[in-house]
Amino acid sequence: MILFDYIVNLSIFSLLISTPLVIRSFMDHKPLKQSNLWIGLYGGIVSVILVMLSVKQQGYSYDIRYAPVILVFAYMGPVAGFITGIFALLIRLLSSGNWPPAIIGWALIMFVFTVMHIWIRNRMTPLKRSAAFLGTYLVLYVFILFTFRILVDKPIFHLQYVLFVLLGVIIGGLLIESHERLHRIIRERNNMEKTLEASESKYRLIANHTSDLIMVMDKDYSGSYFSPSHELVLGYQNHELKGRALCSIINPDDEVKFKSMIEKMFENKEINTSMEIRFKHKEGHWIAFESLCRPVKAESKGIEHIVMISRDISERKKAEEILLQSEKLSVIGELAAGVAHEIRNPLTTIKGFLQIYNKENHAVKYGDLLLDELERIETITSELLSMAKPQAVKLTRTDVKALIEYTVEFLTPQTNLINIELKRSYEETAFPIMCDKNQLKQVFLNILKNAIEAMPNGGEIYISLRKEADGECLIAVQDQGCGIPDELIHRLGQPFYSLKEKGTGLGLMICHKIIKQHHGSITYSSKVNEGTLIEIRLPLESTVG
Template sequence: MGRIYEALQVEEDFIKAMERKEFRLYYQPKLDLVSGKIIGVEALVRWEHPEKGLLPPLEFIPFAENSGLIIPLGEWILRTACLQIKEWQESGYVHMLMSVNLSAPQLYQPEFADKVQQILTETKLTPKFLNFEITEGVMLDAFQAPKVIRELKGLGVQISLDDFGTGFNSFHYLQELPIDTIKIDQSFVQNCYTDLNDGTIVKSIIEMAHQLQMNIVAEGIYSADQLIFLQQNHCNIGQGYLFSKPLPPDELMKQIDNIEQIVIQKGIPQEVSHQKLYKEMIERTRQDLRDTVRLQQGVIFKFKKIDGKFIHTLSDGKLLYRMGISLEHVIGKELKDIIPFADAVKKERYYQRAWNGEQNITFDGEFNGIAYLTSLTPIRRGGVVTEVIGSTIDITEQKQLTASLRLRESQYRIITENTQDLIRVIDTNYRLEYASPSHELILGYPPEAYEGHLIFEMMHPDDHQRVENIYANAIQSKAPIETEIRLKHVNGYWIDFELKATPVLDESNEVKQIVIVARDISERKKTERFIRKSEKLSIVGQLATSVAHEIRNPLTTIKGFVQLLQKEIDKPIYLNTMLAEIKKLEETVSEFLSFDNTRAPSLVETNLTSLFQQVLLIVKPQLNMNNIEIIYETQSNLPSIHCDQAQIKQVFIRILQNAIEAMPDGGTIKVQILSKGMDHITIRFIDQGIGISEERMKRIGEPFYSTKEKGTGLGLLITHKIVEEHGGRIDINSVLNQGTTVDVMLPVNI
């Protein structure tokens, strides 16, 4: 019962002490053991008890840790220490470091690193001037403790491992944690100059810290003998009663000058200390160089020419061992002792060139499956080459990548040079960087005509703004787009293309280029137009037949009466005119009624050459009257087709009549009968007529639209209908004032 009451009383006193601000921070200086200057202090808490006087940490810190009151006390210590060091820095002690001890409960409290960052921000202290001292006893949780320590290190503060050498896992922590400083426990320092074992341990810890490039602090220095021993063994920093006990901040400031004289007065002379320091630095630099050579990824080596032989005097590096070679295989050996004889002979030529003084010698090779690149540099002394230094790097991955890139480049070249699509690459300013060879095949212009030019230069003017807006959206959205455009052929006409444009992103995820693949869809467009016209043709056929039947009967009656009147009148000029007009009406009605011909074509095996000869006999008088010559070309061994001869002759006659009417000044009509593979025969009619404008071409084949002044447009519709019923197709291409080409494509087998 008495112990419980005592514990409760201590807790009550502790809480009141915090409220009354009875805790104080004392500071023990840390000195540079070469210059003697104070480089930092360790903050140590004291309780100024109103009855018991000044209490050391051992009398209340264990209770604070067990009760959890160390959390608010630790926060007060940290904030007070940061404010104090900031005040000293503003007074001129700009490089002083503040060390604060951390206990396990502090380290394991939630979001401790965030709390530290908050205090650093509040006190405006630069993180590098705060050092946390952590003992092995804090490392109770093998996962959480290292995690928090790494978070603290991430803030920029420093970490010291306190009481080093007294625990079981000290070396493990050095390997796993971001430690800046090692503090040698005072139990080893106390007898370091009298006890051989303690002295050896202290020396080993100091040497190890230097090799790990860490600071080393010896705590608990009480005598000049300890100081001198530590100086002789190149300990960086010292702390102990020899210099000063922990002092209040004001008292410490008063004693600084006296404290900083102690190392000079009681330690080894500064000249000797500096010499030892320089000697240690030189040796450390040499060791660093050896370690660097050994640990670098490639190989560094040297050789000399001894008795006419190139002998290696140095060689080390990770690549050497990955090649399966050890130092013993290289040092004191020639090339032929290391690599195959044939390779050695070739490489010795490069060795000789470097020995002759030639700079920047490089060569490559392969050994044990590793591709390598070696460079050689001659070293001169007194103007004479005395040795050559070389470096070798692994280029296996680079060589494999280069080979892969070459293979891909070859594959892409095959694709781009043989594709029937247009492949283009443009920059974000719409300027062409690349045009595939297919441009010349499809558009007639070589790729060089496009590269370096804006992409809109050979695009149809009506497409320009629309496509520019689409490309701008692709750049902004970084997403592929699809659209249709028209590009100009070298012969002046426009070709329809369907394109897909894909943005190419750089390392910053910004659009660097746009890759465009465009496909010629002219044939598809023609087919679509043909289908639309066929649909119209069907509707017109039904309408025309109905209208023609309604007109024909009264027209026949009128014609009969006019003929009777003609016999009764002496000068029937008006009646003759009426009969002529009636005849024209009959012709139009006959065209309408041709749509009523619903019978399927009467198909017979036909030789097109013979059929066309019959057509020529029919149109020959018209050709002669209009001063037009027919040039007729046909392939030999043309296959026969199955067709309705009367209907196909009608098609040919209509096309030739249109060509004749388009050539009022005479000229030449070329007719070619060509075999298109095994499936189709093409009959091509090429005239030298007035041609058809682009706008009119769009309407060719529409019902009641004609390029003739008095035409109905039905003749071309009927022609299309006949060819369609034979399973064929008609294509018309025309350039104004240059002529028209009509292709009639008929299948060989139906």
């Protein structure tokens, strides 16, 4: 029967210890202020309840009131331990007589526990401190028994009591420790989740707002993740790309090289690889990207995915082309100046002697043809010199309309002979700009001559002038010639590139240079067999400054 009473007491003691721990696990709040005081009070109440539930057998009373005292001392220190101990003493004094041994024994236990706590608090864990306090309590209990001669002839009574207290401390310590360990695990997991969530949020923020394309690719070349930038840069929404083979949007010329690289990475032959790939925009045009691929290893140490980060390098390639063009022009300019000067001197001598020889020998065959070819060589050398030699720009207030009329009047006799009509359309009466008149005349003359030469069967050339909202004058020249293929338009204006059989490409190049000096721009649009449109924009006088 006493075993059953022990079990009931220990069960109630376990419940009293577990209840606040369980409640605490469901409460997300800051720790209580003066927690030592509140825990000491609760421990005291537990001691009172344990005394009230004491086991009575054969005239003896068994309780485990010192179990909460030992545990509170071990986990919370002397302040909370003293409060619990006072409650345990008071209930002991109220429940039975023989006060002197109880008071003296209590005071001795409190003193020794306090000294022990000061000595071992930083050397042991709370669980080990509980064991130390329990051992000390057993020693003091035996000492008090023999000092006050309390039932020394009843060893079974004392043995049962000591085992009762021992079981209480062990069960209470294990409950507290297991809950604390569980609480630490939950806290660490929550902290880890918060850290992961914060980290994921940062990576999501980067992925959602970067202009680079971030993609996770599987072994079948399909993507399992596409960053939102794919829609911004390539025009595809996420659902249009997910599960789709990446090769379907890669330029066919780059596909073999791309597949070879990915296969090597999945075979662990390459760790990080960078290559230039052209991706197809949803509208159909190609965009150049520099793609960096990084393998992601699985737990089996094989490559499971490849993370591919691609950056649009279209602007960089344009800048490189401009830089290359600039360097090319610089070299060509130096070369042209030297060649032109070296050619011009002997050319002048040959031309002079040929003219004299023709006058003296009228029957010479092909003399005029030779002079025409020499004139052409002289024209080319003049263009080379004008390209290479910096020209001093003299800006004066000029009406663009007047310059175009002058050029049209100059070319009209030639156009009449080959059945070409020059039609003009002016939205305003005057288009004043600051410019070098002779240089702009050269530009208009060159462009109109190109248009005329593109129409060997005759036709119409439309010349229009209008003011634009941004304070610029737009000069548009539309011909009905043979047109220019799209893939060749970007090369117009490059030195020594011409679509004409005997062209040098220097004329348009000089036009580009002059327009740039006047802070303007020149653009081309053309369709094969339909004609070419050239648009020149120059700032009006009011915006120059």
